[in-house]
Amino acid sequence: MQPCWITRFHAAALTLSCLLCCGCDAATQDFRHQIYAFGTLVTIDFFATTPQSNAAAIAAIEARIRDIDRDWYPWHEYPDEPQGELQRINAAIAAGQAIEVSPLLAELVRRAAVLEQLSGGRFNPAMGRLTELWGFHDVARLRSSPPDELEIQTWLSASVSSDSLEWSGNELRSNSPYVMLDLGGIAKGSILEQFVSILRDAGVENAIIDIGGDLTVLGHINGRPARIGIRSPRSDGTLAWLDVMDGETVVTSGDYERFFEVGGRRYQHILDPRNGYPVAHTISATVLHQDPVLADAAATALLVAGPGAFEELCAVLGVDEALIVSASGDLRLTQAMEKRLNWPNR
DSSP states (O other), X not given: OOEEEEOSOOOSOXXXXXXXXXXXXXXXXXEEEEEEXXXXXXXXXXXXXXXXXXXXXXXHHHXXXXXXXXXXXXXOOOTTSOOOHHHHHHHHHHTTOOEEOOHHHHHHHHHHHHHHHXXXXXXXXTBHHHHHHHTTTOGGGOOSSOOOHHHHHHHHHTTOOGGGEEEETTEEEESOTTOBOOOTTTHHHHHHHHHHHHHHHTTXXXXXEEETTEXXXXXXXXXXXXXXXXXXXXXXXXXXXXXXXXTOEEEEEETTXXXXXXXXXXXXXXXXXXXXXXXXXXXXXXXXXXXXXXXXXXXXXXXHHOGGGHHHHHHXXXXXXXXXXXXXXXXXXXXXXXXXXXXXXX
């Protein structure tokens, strides 16, 4: 798999937008449902479905959202409310205690640990304390300056990694109190996967699930793939179009989601766990894959890796279709991704 440099386009970062042009017969209809969850907007577009299947799917999805919102968020913000499962896990780890983990969350933590190893530590699900140190866990109260260098070095010296997790069945403990599990770099992928299963169980055959710009396509749109526009959030133009097939997921990680600026320098929320600082060399990474969980983690890992390790990391992770945007606006993409894109100016 050879990378391809394209420098004629200048794109500061990428987000995803859908063109949804559909018709339906008298017995079915198109329908959009939106809900704010996980700190972002969740949009589900149903195509040629019945009101009954829509209602069943929405009820099941909203119930799942409530469970995930409670149990997968690592920070306990409201002392009057009971802790969610991930908060209890992190409290047990900090206290050096073992704790039983639910099967679904245990599977996700194990998967995250494998992806950390494959990515060479560029994706690290145990780095919640580093995220907390930089203040990116609280969007409403972002820092106005970087943390003290000594604090960063103290965290780095602890060699924080999911390697320190010890399992006995689904009972978990860690030998490092510096470990704080934060599954933000992989959770959306798992949620997309779960939502697809819910839709299928409800009899929905054609839909697009969009969680803050990361999306999975189920079925087709009037017999055609879903056409996704890749655009720069800092301009109104469309960089390219991507036809997304049944079962495919597109995930983008970028520096435009959470950041603060000091002295003209942007400090964004995607941190390199190897040096403790926000990534500056790459501003966006997009991955297309059949596996939503892999796509989610890979987008983060590729952004952290940057151009120098792009090809190697794609191969190691098993990602054929990906692209990254450098800080200078140049694109690097795999040949498979280049073949999938439709360029408006060509």
